[in-house]
Amino acid sequence: xxxxxxxxxxxxxxxxxxxxxxxxxxxxxxxxxxxxxxxxxxxxxxxxxxxxxxxxxxxxxxxxxxxxxxxxxxxxxxxxxxxxxxxxxxxxxxxxxxxxxxxxxxxxxxxxxxxxxxxxxxxxxxxxxxxxxxxxxxxxxxxxxxxxxxxxxxxxxxxxxxxxxxxxxxxxxxxxxxxxxxxxxxxxxxxxxxxxxxxxxxxxxxxxxxxxxxxxxxxxxxxxxxxxxxxxxxxxxxxxxxxxxxxxxxxxxxxxxxxxxxxxxxxxxxxxxxxxxxxxxxxxxxxxxxxxxxxxxxxxxxxxxxxxxxxxxxxxxxxxxxxxxxxxxxxxx
Ligand SMILES: Cc1cc2nc3c(=O)[nH]c(=O)nc-3n(C[C@H](O)[C@H](O)[C@H](O)COP(=O)(O)O)c2cc1C
Numbered sequence: 654x655x656x657x658x659x660x661x662x663x664x665x666x667x668x669x670x671x672x673x674x675x676x677x678x679x680x681x682x683x684x685x686x687x688x689x690x691x692x693x694x695x696x697x698x699x700x701x702x703x704x705x706x707x708x709x710x711x712x713x714x715x716x717x718x719x720x721x722x723x724x725x726x727x728x729x730x731x732x733x734x735x736x737x738x739x740x741x742x743x744x745x746x747x748x749x750x751x752x753x754x755x756x757x758x759x760x761x762x763x764x765x766x767x768x769x770x771x772x773x774x775x776x777x778x779x780x781x782x783x784x785x786x787x788x789x790x791x792x793x794x795x796x797x798x799x800x801x802x803x804x805x806x807x808x809x810x811x812x813x814x815x816x817x818x819x820x821x822x823x824x825x826x827x828x829x830x831x832x833x834x835x836x837x838x839x840x841x842x843x844x845x846x847x848x849x850x851x852x853x854x855x856x857x858x859x860x861x862x863x864x865x866x867x868x869x870x871x872x873x874x875x876x877x878x879x880x881x882x883x884x885x886x887x888x889x890x891x892x893x894x895x896x897x898x899x900x901x902x903x904x905x906x907x908x909x910x911x912x913x914x915x916x917x918x919x920x921x922x923x924x925x926x927x928x929x930x931x932x933x934x935x936x937x938x939x940x941x942x943x944x945x946x947x948x949x950x951x952x953x954x955x956x957x958x959x960x961x962x963x964x965x966x967x968x969x970x971x972x973x974x975x976x977x978x979x980x981x982x983x984x985x986x
Contacts, residue, residue, distance in 0.1 A: 654981075655977045655980070655981045656981075657981055657984040657985065658837075658841065658844065658977055658981050658984060661841075661844035661849075662674035662844065662849065662850055664827060664849040665827065665829065665848075665849030665850030668773070668794060668827050668850075669698045669725060669751070669850070670724075670725040670750065671693070671696060671697060671724070671725060672697075673696045673697050673973060673977060674698075674849055674850025674851070675698065675840075675850060675973060675976065676698040676699075676700060676727075676796075676829060676831075676850065676851070676852040676853070677689070677692040677697060677699050677852070677853060677857045678729075678798075678831055678852045678853065678854040679700040679701065679702035679703075679727075679755070679854075680702055680803075680804065680854050680858055681702045681704035681705075681804075681940055681944075682702070682865075682940055682941050682944040682945055683702070683858050683863055683864070683865050683944055684699070684700060684701055684729070685701065685702070685714060685718075685864065686714060686720075687862050687864050688860065688862050688864070688969070689701050689718050689722075689726050690721035690726070691860065691862035691969040691970075692857065692973075693724035693726045694724055695969045695970040695973050696724075696970075696973060697973050698725065698726065698727065698751075699718075699722075699727070700726065700727040700728065700729050700751075700753055701714055701715065701718060701727070701728045701729065703728060703729055703730050703734070703740060704731065706740075707736070708736055708739040708740055708743045711740055711743050712746070712747075715728065715747045715749065716747070719747070725750050725751065726751075727749070727750070727752065727753055727775070728744050728749050728751075728752055728753070729752075729753040729754075729755055730744075730752060730753070730754055730755070731755055731756040732754055732755065732756045732757045732758065732759050732763065733756055737760065737763055738762070738763070741763065741766045742766075744767070744770070744772065745766075745769075745772075748770070749772055750772055750773065751772060751773045751774075752767045752772050752773070752774055752775070753774075753775040754767075754774060754775070754776050754777075755777055756805070758787075759774075759776060759787070759792075764787075764790065764791045764792060768791055773794065774791065774792050774794075775792070775793065775794045775795070775829075776792040776794075776795060776796070777795070777796050777797075777798055778795060778797070779807050781817055781821060781822075784797075784818060784822065785822075788822070793827065794826070794827035794828070794829065795818070795822065795826060795827070795828045796828075796829045796830075796831055796852055797811070797814045797815065797818050797828060797829070797830055797831065797832075798814075798832045798852070799812065799813070799814050799815075799832030799833060800832065800895075800897070801833025801897075801957055801958040801959065802831060802832035802833065802854065802855075802897065802957045803854050803855045803858075803881065803897050803898070803955045803957035803960070804854065804897065804955045804957075805894050805895070805896055806832075806883065806895055806896070806897050810832075810833075811830060811831070811832035811833050811834075814830075814832075815830055815843055815846055815848070816846075819843075819846045819848060820846075820847065823846070823847025823848065824847070827849050828847070828848055828849060829848060829849065829850045829851060830843040830848040830850075830851050831851065831852035831853070831854070832957065833957060833959050834851055834852075834853050834856070834959060835853075835855070835959030835961075835963070836962065836976070836979050837975065837976040837977060837978060837979025837981070837982070838979050838980065838982075838983040840976060840979075840980045841979075841980040841981075841983035841984045842983070844980070845984075853959075853976075854957060855873075855881075855956050855957035855958075855959045855960050855963060856962065856963060856976075857972060858873065858956070858963070859873045859874070859963055859966055860966065860967060860968060861966050861968045861969070862968065862969050864945075865944050866945060866946065866947030867947065868948075868949050869943055869944050869947060869949055871949075872899055872943075872949045872954050872956075873899075873954075873960055874963065874964055874965060874966075876899050876956065876960045877960075877961045878958045878959070878960065880899050880900050880956075881897050881898065881899055881900075881956045881957055881958050881960050882897065882898070882899075882900050882904065883896065883897050884896045884897075884898070884904060884907055885908055886911070887911040887912055888911060888912075888915040888918075890915070890918065890925070890928075891911060891914065891915060891918075891928060891929060891932055892929075893911070893932065896936070896955060897955065897956065897957060897958070898953050898954050898955045899949070899954040899956050899960070901949060901950055901952075902950045902951050903939060903943075903951045903953055907935060907936070910931075910932065910935050911932060914928045914931050914932060915928075936953065939951075939952050939953035940953045940955055943955075
């Protein structure tokens with residue numbers, strides 16, 4: 654079954670140690686022990702989202718995930734976490750096999766520290782030149798993620814990134830594609846272009862095994878692609894990394910907050926550092942409010958444009974089976 658898809662996924666499966674080269678991208682608050690183990694137990698590759706966790710919390714989460722699955726899974730670390738090296742040490746202690754470095758260029762020494770305990774390193778790269786540099790300096794695999802994705806995003810669409818990166822890199826390197834993938838037909842297309850596998854987030858966020866609040870899941874089921882919008886930056890002095898989330902009161906309040914802080918800046922009431930801190934603080938906790946507390950009005954309901962293809966709660970195994978069936982049917986055509 655799924656022979657054509659499996660053949661194209663072979664390098665990715667080998668790299669991940671899985672049955673299918675389908676990663677569930679780390680989603681802060683959502684990608685914890687339950688969803689991660691469910692994905693890995695179903696033959697995919699789950700990734701724990703460390704987010705702002707302390708080393709102790711990460712320690713607990715990895716141990717709890719190991720208790721739920723004997724299959725491989727990864728840990729996603731945010732590069733600007735102030736305790737990055739301590740988090741890497743926790744991964745080493747548990748013998749984590751794959752570490753994903755997200756949120757910016759890996760700081761000096763981090764890739765080396767991960768490789769030292771034998772784990773594989775996956776990185777993101779915004780440009781082809783940077784991707785080549787990271788792969789030269791020890792990264793084992795690359796995830797290219799387009800602007801259709803949910804959460805923090807770059808400016809370029811997945812379809813364009815795929816054309817830029819895959820022809821150049823796919824013969825020699827392990828490249829996964831992420832952003833906007835809702836059906837297996839799309840997986841087939843990227844595999845045919847040379848990707849060894851794919852990463853999905855939005856499609857898995859509301860799986861039966863996901864602990865996301867029922868109100869969060871309901872918001873996903875109701876939403877269309879056009880509801881998953883990017884945050885806007887109102888003042889060039891206050892840089893905001895765009896976030897794709899469902900349009901709600903929170904997204905509007907965020908725009909208003911930026912205007913308010915810009916005015917304080919104009920009046921000399923705050924300096925630049927304080928202004929940027931206020932902007933960051935506004936977002937801190939917003940995703941948690943939506944995912945855990947179910948506040949989908951003022952919280953941040955991060956979602957990709959594929960949210961329109963998420964219509965009901967389904968077990969992870971069924972979602973993966975559907976994706977594989979669709980990919981195989983597309984390749985057979
Ligand atoms: C609710 C949510 C939270 C996310 N949080 C993170 C995160 O903490 N770290 C990260 O690297 N990516 C994060 N992402 C991105 C996903 O890992 C994944 O790359 C993305 O969802 C793939 O695109 P898709 O949403 O179109 O499937 C998040 C995405 C969503 C939807």
